[in-house]
Amino acid sequence: MQKSPLHPFSATIMAWYAEHQRELPWRQTQDPYAIWLSEIILQQTRVAQGLPYFERLITAFPTVRDLAEAPEASLLRLWQGLGYYSRARNLQKAAQMVMRDFSGVFPQSYDEIIRLPGVGPYTAAAIASFAFDEAKAVVDGNVYRVLSRVFAVETDIASSAARGVFTSLAQSLIPMQDPATFNQAIMEFGALQCTPSPDCSDCPLRVSCAAFSEHRVAELPIKSKKTKVKEIEMDYLVIEQNGQLLVRERTEKGIWKGMWEFYLIEDACDWLPFQRQALKSPPVHLLSHRKIHCDAWYVQVPDNFELEIPEGYGWMSPSDFESKGKPVLLLNLITDNLDCPILQDISPTYL
DNA sequence: AAAGCGGGGAG
DNA sequence: CTCCCAGCTTT
Known part of the structure; x- marks a missing residue:
């Protein structure tokens, strides 16, 4: 079996991650239930906001069975203040589906995980890679930002074509020998280094970043839609x-x-x-x-x-x-x- | 393809 | 103020 060569981009962000990663509770485990819970909480939610909710929820419901059997009202009370409350209802529906359709054993492949309610392409890839080392690239807001800049991708991230474009690119960069760390690394890099208004002076990718060399960091990623209130x-x-x-x-x-x-x-x-x-x-x-x-x-x-x-x-x-x-x-x-x-x-x- | 869905923090 | 966060579901 031939080991595919590590892309320079992948090597750089994984080395950066080894140096700069935050210690977060869901990174100390490979329990798919705990990882799934953290990923649902973190959908459209910053780590700092989701962290106390994760602690309270994993304590109240230590296993997928506890979550499946809980009164929905108690779950929504624990979710209070976090927003997007359909996440909580879908979370419990999915827990009940794990108990009924998977005999209480959390599904172990991307194709099965994505069938759970509330789990889309991002979350399924995150769980499959973090818990089961499946080489599925995650694509979230961080990944859009990092890849659009480093490779000067001008696809409008609000368009429906964007997911496919960025998924293909990310999938071509993910190392088969350690997909989980790559996925963690690219998102952490987007969250801490390649931020919406970044400080590029100490970025390990500045020599190879297309947006930096073309002075277009502030223009990328391109996003067209504006939300109307x-x-x-x-x-x-x-x-x-x-x-x-x-x-x-x-x-x-x-x-x-x-x-x-x-x-x-x-x-x-x-x-x-x-x-x-x-x-x-x-x-x-x-x-x-x-x-x-x-x-x-x-x-x-x-x-x-x-x-x-x-x-x-x-x-x-x-x-x-x-x-x-x-x-x-x-x-x-x-x-x-x-x-x-x-x-x-x-x-x-x-x- | 587009709209709906919470709340909060950063700049 | 504006932007956007480890996005998904419904229409």
Whole structure:
């Protein structure tokens, strides 16, 4: 068996990685479950933001069986604040699929792993290489940036053709003898050295980087799309009666599916003829695709009044509501109004 | 092929 | 402010 020669690019970034890699918990293991969990958490999420979530989740659910058998609400509560909540729901669906279709043994090849819900080409390649040494090149935002610069690839990374172009290039560079380290190295290099606004002065690739020699580092990678932000209004009533709160789970399509909220004002509220006390609300809540304006009020309903409960809502104790996952907008509303006793009762012990 | 989906940190 | 993060799913 002939050993294919190591491409100079690959040799350089792997040597750089040996010197500069961060010590991260999911790099200390080859357990595919722990690696999978870390990769789902890190989708569109920085290491610093995902790290505490990984620690809490791997502690709460040490095995794929624990995750599969957990109440979905407890998982979403642990995911609270991390965003992209469909990741959490798909995570548990996949865990249940591992238990049912793979007898509890995590699938060991790219072609099987990518069938799990929430696992796409990037995540499947990451798990297959890190846990099983399969030579599948990862292509994420870091890889787009590094390869587009070093090899002056002008393909628009927002185009649908980009994945194929960069996957082919990365796959041609991955060394069969150590694909896992190469994949780790190219992403770590993108995260720490070849950043969006890099300092090229100490880069080990400056002599061979096409973008550097052509003074085009700032132009690459090329990305065309700009996200358009829609402004919306979301006004809430914190309605209390008998020490309970009127709340609901967001089940419709759209943002925050599976998360819980107070009464969202969508009509004139003629059914609630009581005085409202204004709450402090964050001026705007920014999502990547929404700019949410929020106003909120507190309403105390007399204990003996028979309220006509709106469709989809129900009464819940403060402690039960605290245990549900809530969007950060609601968490901010709660923590900004701790002078309101019932909101103090649902103040989160951690984000 | 394009849109939808969270939240936060860096510059 | 803008950009983008160890992207995937749905339309």
